[in-house]
Amino acid sequence: MEIGVIGTGYVGLIQSVGLAELGHNVVGIEIDKEKIKNLNKGEATIYEDKLEELLKKNIGKNLIFSSDYKKLNNCGIIFICVGTPQSKEGKADLSYIFSAAKSIRNNLDENYKIVFIKSTVPVGTNRKVKDILRRKNIDVVSNPEFLREGNALFDFFNPDRIVLGFESEDKKTAKEKMLELYKNFDNKEIPFITTNWETAEIIKYTNNGFLATKISFINEIGNLCKKFGVDVYKVAEGIGSDKRIDKSFLNAGLGFGGSCFPKDVNALISIGKEVGEKPNLLEEVVKLNDRQPLKMLDLLRKKVPELKNKKIAVLGLAFKPETDDVRESRAIRLIEKLKDESAMIYASDPKAINSMKRMIPEGEKLTYLEDAQKAIDKSEIVLIVTEWPQFADLDYKDKLVMDGRNVIPKEKRKNLNYEGLCC
Ligand code: UDX
Numbered sequence: 531m532e533i534g535v536i537g538t539g540y541v542g543l544i545q546s547v548g549l550a551e552l553g554h555n556v557v558g559i560e561i562d563k564e565k566i567k568n569l570n571k572g573e574a575t576i577y578e579d580k581l582e583e584l585l586k587k588n589i590g591k592n593l594i595f596s597s598d599y600k601k602l603n604n605c606g607i608i609f610i611c612v613g614t615p616q617s618k619e620g621k622a623d624l625s626y627i628f629s630a631a632k633s634i635r636n637n638l639d640e641n642y643k644i645v646f647i648k649s650t651v652p653v654g655t656n657r658k659v660k661d662i663l664r665r666k667n668i669d670v671v672s673n674p675e676f677l678r679e680g681n682a683l684f685d686f687f688n689p690d691r692i693v694l695g696f697e698s699e700d701k702k703t704a705k706e707k708m709l710e711l712y713k714n715f716d717n718k719e720i721p722f723i724t725t726n727w728e729t730a731e732i733i734k735y736t737n738n739g740f741l742a743t744k745i746s747f748i749n750e751i752g753n754l755c756k757k758f759g760v761d762v763y764k765v766a767e768g769i770g771s772d773k774r775i776d777k778s779f780l781n782a783g784l785g786f787g788g789s790c791f792p793k794d795v796n797a798l799i800s801i802g803k804e805v806g807e808k809p810n811l812l813e814e815v816v817k818l819n820d821r822q823p824l825k826m827l828d829l830l831r832k833k834v835p836e837l838k839n840k841k842i843a844v845l846g847l848a849f850k851p852e853t854d855d856v857r858e859s860r861a862i863r864l865i866e867k868l869k870d871e872s873a874m875i876y877a878s879d880p881k882a883i884n885s886m887k888r889m890i891p892e893g894e895k896l897t898y899l900e901d902a903q904k905a906i907d908k909s910e911i912v913l914i915v916t917e918w919p920q921f922a923d924l925d926y927k928d929k930l931v932m933d934g935r936n937v938i939p940k941e942k943r944k945n946l947n948y949e950g951l952c953c
Contacts, residue, residue, distance in 0.1 A: 531555070531711065534605035536630045538565055538595065540576055540682065540789070540855070541648055541675050542611030547584045548686040550593035554711070557602060558595040569595040577854040577881055578682045599637035606641075607707060608634065609673070610659075611648045620796040622652050631662040640665075644704050646673040650734050650794055652801050656695065656727035671696055671704040672727050674734035679788065680852030691721045695730025735801075738794040739812060744779045745786050746815040749822055752782030752952030762952045763936055782952040784915060784934040785822035787849035787858040792816070823863040826913065826934050826951050833930060833949065834911065837871040843909035844868070845902055845924075846916025846935070847879035847886040854881040856889060860934070861915045865890055876905040880918055914938070 531554045535546040538560040546558040560566050565575050572586035585593075594601075602608055612626035627649060634645065645668055647656055660670040672695030677685045692712065694705055705724055712720065723733070752762040762782045770777025786792070795812055802809040834840060849859040856862065861877070868875050875896045877886065883898045892898055899905045903924050906912055910929060914921055917935035926946050931938065934951045943950075 531607060531707075532605045533557070533711075534559060534602035534608040535611055536602075536608065536633075537611035537613070537626075537649070538562075538569060538575065539611065539613055540578075540679060541677060542609070543569075543574070543576060543581070543585075544578065544677060544682045544686050545609055545611050545648065545675075546593060546595075547581060547588065548683060549711070550588035550591075551584050552711075553592070555592045556588075556594075557605060558593070559597065559599060559602065560595055561597055563597060566595045566597060579680070579852065580683050584683070599633045602634070602637070603639050603641075605643070607644050607646065607711070609646045609648050611675075614649050614651055614793075616793040616796055620800045622650070622793070622797045624651065624655060624658075627651060627655065627659065628662055631659045634668075635663050635665065640667060642667045642669075644669045644671060644707055646671050646704075646708075648673050648675045650674060650738075650790070650797075651731055652735075652797060653728050653731045655731060656697075660697065669697070669704050670727075672730035673708070674730060674737075676734075676737060679855055680850060688718070689720055691723050693723045693725070693730050693733050695725050695727040695733075697727060735794050735798045738791055739798050739815075741779050742786055742791040742795045742819070743811065743815045745781075745791075746818045748780045748782045749785055749952065750818055753825065755782075756950075756952055781917075781936065783822070783917075783936060784826065784860040784951060785819040787860050789855065789857040792819075792858045822934075822951070823860050823867070826864065826932055827867055829949060829951065830911065830913075830930075830932055837868065837873045839872060839874060840911060841874045841876065841909040842868055843902075843905040843912040843929075844875055844877040845879075845905065845912060845914045845921050846918055847877060848882035848916050848918075851916055851918045852881075854885050856882050856885045859886075859916070861886065862889065864913060864915060865896065869893075869895060876908050878902040878905040879916065880920065 533549050533554050534557050535542050536559045538558050546556050550556045568575055572589045574582040574585050610630050612630050614622040617623045656670050656672045674693055748766060755762040766780035769775050770780050795816055799809045799812050844861055847856055847861045849855055876899055878899045906924055912929045912931045914933045914935055914937050917937050921937050922939060930947045932949050936953055
């Protein structure tokens with residue numbers, strides 16, 4: 531099939547490369563000319579496992595990138611995958627979505643098309659896009675994504691379900707098109723959940739809202755367990771065996787970051803307040819999450835009251851392992867707090883140093899080191915902030931180790947000056 535994908539970020543690039551790998555002819559639309567140049571040379575602009583390999587395999591054959599919307603004219607299906615960043619008031623900024631819709635209206639011919647909105651958008655956005663398009667022969671369908679960074683291509687090829695929200699339940703053409711799109715999947719039984727626009731929009735926010743709530747819940751229990759001297763990871767194993775709970779997303783620690791959970795939970799709170807609701811539970815989820823990095827520093831100050839000029843290694847800058855993305859990473863808050871206290875910081879991460887440098891440049895008291903062992907050797911205190919597996923194998927010598935992600939195996943801890951955030 532001929533498919534257009536608007537946006538080449540963490541969702542759009544996966545969508546373009548994944549669909550090309552499935553054998554479709556894909557045009558990826560991007561406004562950043564530098565990005566287009568790199569992508570058409572087969573250079574991935576983000577780090578994801580196997581992404582560059584598949585990009586190189588398909589680019590120039592059934593995959594191209596361009597800034598010209600007119601190239602979408604022979605695409606019967608178009609995915610909008612542009613960002614919906616959080617505004618200052620905590621709402622979703624929809625300017626990129628509406629700009630994409632206007633570009634479609636102004637550049638595309640009169641042939642029938644389906645526009646799938648993959649971006650995470652507040653209730654009512656699909657309806658607004660349909661109004662902007664002003665085209666009877668364009669169906670707009672809500673098709674939220676559930677890709678996890680670091681596992682994005684796996685999640686693309688192995689979706690738990692496909693959610694489709696239609697203007698009205700009789701718009702079955704789009705469902706047939708989606709079935710055709712995904713027919714190449716090994717004969718997996720992928721449930722298609724079909725509903726209306728608003729319900730599909732809320733499903734996405736609720737999905738992330740629930741996962742974020744689950745994390746803050748286990749962090750609350752982790753903070754209690756810390757006081758009782760109980761291992762919250764054993765508690766998580768105990769409750770995770772209950773099929774109704776499941777063991778996933780019960781890793782207590784520094785809490786959630788990333789471009790989605792913080793933004794989506796705040797957007798849910800914001801749209802709730804707009805309609806006169808007070809989402810108290812979700813507000814507490816955010817507050818508890820914001821406190822976790824401060825809890826680590828409180829624990830540290832109990833052992834080292836004065837951090838000024840102390841040499842501190844920060845291991846892990848990405849918001850989670852297997853990505854170079856530092857958006858809303860817990861390391862940002864910790865580095866800023868340590869800088870306020872004039873500590874001497876040595877920061878390291880296997881993939882995310884360049885991303886973090888763009889956010890917090892190196893300075894007199896902040897040095898980035900590719901080699902995590904060197905960061906440890908130069909420091910008196912080590913904060914483990916992201917659970918990169920290789921951090922478990924480093925030599926922590928006689929340093930004070932504050933473990934925010936339960937990285938150091940139990941048998942190794944007894945020989946260390948070790949303190950776990952939740953264990
Ligand atoms: C999330 C959702 O999982 C995905 O479905 C959605 O499409 C986008 O948002 P992502 O943000 O990429 O994906 O990462 P995820 O693996 O969900 O982790 C999010 C954050 O929660 C990370 O900072 C991670 O460290 C943290 N986390 C996750 C925990 O603190 N504990 C856990 O048990 C799991």
